Amino acid sequence: MPEGHTLFRLAREQQAAFAGREVHVTSPQGRFTGQAEMLDGRVLDDVTSWGKHLFASFGPDVVHVHLGLYGKFTSGTGLPPEPRGALRMRWEGPGEDGEGVWTDLRGATACDLITDGEVQLILDRLGPDPLRRKSDPAKAFARISRSKVSIGALLMDQAVLAGVGNVYRAEILYRQRISPFRPGKDVDADAWARLWADLVVLMKAGVKAGRIVTTEREDRERRRGPALREDAHYVYRRQGLPCRICGTEVRTEVMVGRNLFWCPTCQAV
DNA sequence: TAGAAATGTTTAG
DNA sequence: TAAACCTTTCTAT
Numbered sequence: 001m002p003e004g005h006t007l008f009r010l011a012r013e014q015q016a017a018f019a020g021r022e023v024h025v026t027s028p029q030g031r032f033t034g035q036a037e038m039l040d041g042r043v044l045d046d047v048t049s050w051g052k053h054l055f056a057s058f059g060p061d062v063v064h065v066h067l068g069l070y071g072k073f074t075s076g077t078g079l080p081p082e083p084r085g086a087l088r089m090r091w092e093g094p095g096e097d098g099e100g101v102w103t104d105l106r107g108a109t110a111c112d113l114i115t116d117g118e119v120q121l122i123l124d125r126l127g128p129d130p131l132r133r134k135s136d137p138a139k140a141f142a143r144i145s146r147s148k149v150s151i152g153a154l155l156m157d158q159a160v161l162a163g164v165g166n167v168y169r170a171e172i173l174y175r176q177r178i179s180p181f182r183p184g185k186d187v188d189a190d191a192w193a194r195l196w197a198d199l200v201v202l203m204k205a206g207v208k209a210g211r212i213v214t215t216e217r218e219d220r221e222r223r224r225g226p227a228l229r230e231d232a233h234y235v236y237r238r239q240g241l242p243c244r245i246c247g248t249e250v251r252t253e254v255m256v257g258r259n260l261f262w263c264p265t266c267q268a269v
Numbered sequence: 270t271a272g273a274a275a276t277g278t279t280t281a282g
Numbered sequence: 283t284a285a286a287c288c289t290t291t292c293t294a295t
Contacts, residue, residue: 003276052277069277070289086289107289109278158278165276212276236276257283258277 002067004163005206007049008131010073012207014047014056017075017093017101023058024092028083035113036089039063044093051129051162055119062119063089068109075103126162130199131207137196144184144192151187152180153256163203167236170261171214172199174234179267180260215244235261 023044027036038061045057056063065071080092080102088105095101105111127143128135140161144154154160155169164172173180176195178187187195206212213232234244239252239261248265 006276066278067276068288069275070287071277072289088288109288156277167276259275 002052002069002071003165003168003203003206003212004049004051004129004131005203005212007052007054007067007163008203009207009210011047011049011054013075014073014091014103017095017103018044018091019046020044021093026090026092028087028090032089032111035063038113044091049129050123050132051126051158052165053122053126060116062114062116064110064112064114064119064122065105065108066110068107071106071108073103073105075101077101080104125159127158127160129162130196130203131163137192140196141189141192144187145189147184149184150181150255151178151184152260154184156256156258164199166258166260167212167233168199168202168206168214170236171212171234172202174263174267175202175214177266179269180255180262182269235263237261 021043022041023039024041025036025039027033039058042058045059047054047056049055052066054065054067056065067073077095078100080090080100083090083104086106088108088111090102090104092100092102127140128137130137143160144151147154152169152173155164155172156166169180172195175198176191178191178195202212202214211232214236215231215234235250237259238250241250242248243250243263243266246263246265248263250261250263252259252261254260
């Protein structure tokens with residue numbers, strides 16, 4: 001489930017499990033073998049994320065991972081399972097208590113060994129990430145406020161804003177009652193400030209929960225309880241179903257190659 | 270069992 | 283704008 005919150009959480013977990021110790025790195029699939037051999041047995045310094053990118057530093061060498069649409073890390077303690085399928089990269093470490101920790105990467109769009117300079121090039125072309133304290137929302141607004149492109153398309157542009165994907169796009173626009181078709185230049189400073197603040201809250205909640213939950217707590221509790229999966233979203237993948245607030249049928253349409261979901265009544269303009 | 274779809278990005282045209 | 287890429291999971295037959 002890779003939007004920015006997933007990568008933030010992975011970075012934090014991998015940092016806690018592996019950093020400061022030697023890591024046994026392998027690539028049973030073969031597509032990362034040369035690089036894995038070069039890193040094998042070296043100490044992992046730290047793991048960080050920006051947007052949907054993950055960076056793991058072994059001294060001057062950095063493993064850069066982008067999960068893309070299908071990529072996934074799985075992990076556990078004790079002995080790792082027998083490698084099966086297309087296992088791009090496996091890490092094994094002693095863990096906190098020497099009992100052993102491991103993590104497996106499959107299906108990623110990117111898993112490369114890069115330099116600090118190349119890391120900087122990637123960061124340079126990413127917009128602010130709502131999960132990073134250092135992020136400046138004004139940078140994103142500067143681009144949005146002078147663009148004729150729809151806000152629904154702009155939110156997906158990682159150079160404008162880093163970490164938001166198709167689920168957060170649909171949900172944040174619903175929560176802010178903004179039509180995905182509104183041109184960026186018609187989103188005023190107040191609306192942008194509210195949207196950004198809401199993204200920070202939502203994405204932090206996503207890090208904590210390990211999944212995207214965007215419906216208000218009261219809204220969920222009114223129905224059945226806080227953790228019901230089908231109550232997690234307002235409009236994402238709810239096309240044809242009644243809007244949770246007004247009852248209008250939720251609509252869907254492809255925007256910039258991705259399925260967009262919105263309520264035509266709550267998000268009229 | 271086959272096929273489609275999926276929370277993404279890059280490259281080609 | 284379309285195709286390609288990588289893998290898993292759900293649905294339809």
